[in-house]
Amino acid sequence: MTSNLSPRSVLVHDALRASGIGGEIVTLPDAASTAALAAAALGVEVGAIANSLVFWSDGEPLLVMTSGAHRVDTAALATRLGRASIVRATPEQVRAATGQAIGGVAPTGHPAPLPTVVDEALAAFPELWAAGGTPHTVFPLTYAELVALTGGTIARVD
Numbered sequence: 264m265t266s267n268l269s270p271r272s273v274l275v276h277d278a279l280r281a282s283g284i285g286g287e288i289v290t291l292p293d294a295a296s297t298a299a300l301a302a303a304a305l306g307v308e309v310g311a312i313a314n315s316l317v318f319w320s321d322g323e324p325l326l327v328m329t330s331g332a333h334r335v336d337t338a339a340l341a342t343r344l345g346r347a348s349i350v351r352a353t354p355e356q357v358r359a360a361t362g363q364a365i366g367g368v369a370p371t372g373h374p375a376p377l378p379t380v381v382d383e384a385l386a387a388f389p390e391l392w393a394a395g396g397t398p399h400t401v402f403p404l405t406y407a408e409l410v411a412l413t414g415g416t417i418a419r420v421d
Contacts, residue, residue: 271363271396275372279402282371282412286403294398296366298331301392301401308332311388313409315368317352317360317377320344324352324360328370328393328409329382333421340380340420367397370413379415381406386417 265273265288272288279286295301298312312331317324320341327335337349357365361373370379370393385391386406393409395402410417 268395268400269397271367271372272400274362275369275396275400275402278371279404279412282408284404284408284412286408288395288400288402291399291401294366295394295401296398301394302331305392305401307390307392308388310384311391313370313382313385313391313393313404315361315370315394317357317365317368318349319352319356320346320349324356324377325349326361326368326370326377326379326413326415327382327420328379328385328413328415329420330384330388333382333384335420340418343418344380344416363394363396364398367394367400369394369396369402370409372396376414379413380418380420381410381413381415382420383417384419384421385409 302309310332
């Protein structure tokens with residue numbers, strides 16, 4: 264049911280359904296704008312949080328879906344991907360690329376698909392949780408669903 268969701272989360276919900284993913288978007292009472300906050304609110308390991316981080320690389324946005332237990336090593340990832348550089352996107356670049364604010368960026372529901380990297384470490388968890396378009400919303404999915412949803416390249420990111 265989407266009647267209680269923000270317009271941004273409705274876009275995410277619709278994209279999930281279009282991709283055949285049935286996980287429901289959950290609205291949390293408090294903002295879960297970090298992996299640690301989301302994990303605590305959901306009672307899961309921080310590694311099971313699929314963080315959506317937006318970077319700027321070679322003149323375009325790059326979405327990196329990383330385990331909440333990892334920090335992205337941008338220099339190593341750039342080398343692995345054959346890119347000149349990867350730097351953290353500004354809040355304005357994040358909003359322009361995703362239509363969503365930092366702390367609530369979902370892996371889908373963006374104005375256009377983004378080149379995406381999916382952290383191979385997320386495969387260790389049978390269920391993942393990702394942001395649902397706002398800092399107050401999250402949804403469950405599997406690693407295979409995340410890869411299929413984003414069309415992402417699987418890589419080590421730390």
